[in-house]
Amino acid sequence: MEKKRILFIVNPFAGTSSKHNISDQIHKFLDQEKYDCQIKFTGYPQHGHEIALQAVKDGIDIIIANGGDGTVNEVASAIVGSNSTFGIIPGGSGNGFSMHLGLGRSFQKAMKAINDGKIITIDTCKLNDSFYVNVAGFGFDARIAFLTKANKERGFTHYFTTTLKESKKFKAEHLKLDIDGKVIEGNFAAAVVANASRYGYSFTIAPTAQLTDGVLDIILIKEASVPRYFLSAYRFFNKTLHLSSLTEAHQGKRIKITSPNPVYYHLDGEGFEAINEFTVEIVPKSLKLIIPSDTDVK
Incomplete structure (x- = not known):
């Protein structure tokens, strides 16, 4: 049997742990007869x-990203619509997409999936001219992503302390959303357009989101006091955020978001400068993805 060509793209700066021996570990666990x-x-x-x-x-057959959600986005967005297959070895701080796939933070589980997992074809999303695979956000969460991106510190502690600091300046954004022709307008802390279910650090933002259903899940977090948000934080962990009175849940295939004031946004956790207008579309069945053989990912 002819070997498949596989490329591992490693971000040595991702996460909080050193990757000085990652090459040795990959060669140790990879099925050398297959790849x-x-x-x-x-x-x-x-x-x-x-x-x-x-x-x-x-014409590389399989392209693997080793890093966090930002690295996943960089690599996956280049593969969308191609014949190459995408895979992940979690190596970042948050690892939201990896969590959705059932890989968690496990190097060994990821390598086992690469060696003898299965391949599914998933949807991706296009925001203006950029692709993403997991979650895009607009508003407060994107502001936090933008601010933490500018700092070399990594990990949950830095993310949490930045959130606490910025919560003192919190102000909801006035957003107008057109979801497949249905218009929603109001003041929101954040709008999330999800393809998969997880932020990093096991935060479940869109519990019903599926990678293969051909629709986007939209979670709108309503304007409220900062203490109410913190009191509802447990819903991120028990997967009930969409049931909270603080949120609205919608689905659609094309969403246009506008705001009178520039709004920060993020793609798969990577924050970007604020702008006024966004168009998000589902791109059905556009990326081949390796997942564990014993995981029922949708």
Whole structure:
């Protein structure tokens, strides 16, 4: 049997732990009879995207991202619509998409999936001119993502302390959403457009979201006092946020979001400068993805 060509794209700066021996670990656990392996390291933002684009052009069969949700986005967005198959080794701080796939933070589970898992074809999302695979957010959560991106510190503690600090300046955003022709307008702490269910750190933002259902899940977090948000935080962990009186849940295939004031946004946890207008669309069955053989991911 001819070996498949597999490329591992490693972000050495992701997460809080060192990746100095990651190459040895990959070679140790990879099925060498099945794969012809290459490993490349990223050196700067969007380098993973560049490497993956070239790998697609070169006809690499399987492209694996090792890093956090930002690395996942860089690599996956380059593979959308191609013949290459995408996979993940979790190596970041939050690892939201990995959590949704049932990989958790486990290197060994990810390598087992690569060796003998299964391949499904999932939906992706397009926000203006950029693709994402997990979650996009607009408003307060995106502001936190933007601020933490600018800081070299990583991990939940930094994310949490930034949230506490910024909550003192909290102000809801006035958003107008057109969801497949249905218009919703009001003041919201955040709007989330999800393809999968998880933020990082096991926060479940869209419990009903599925990667293969052909629709986007929209969670609107209503304007309220900061203490009410903190009192409802437990819903992120018991997967009931969509049932809270603080939220509205919708589904759609195309969403246009506008605001009179510029709004911060994030793609798969990577924060970006505020702008006024966004269009999000589902791109059905556009990415081949490796998942564990014993996981029923939808």
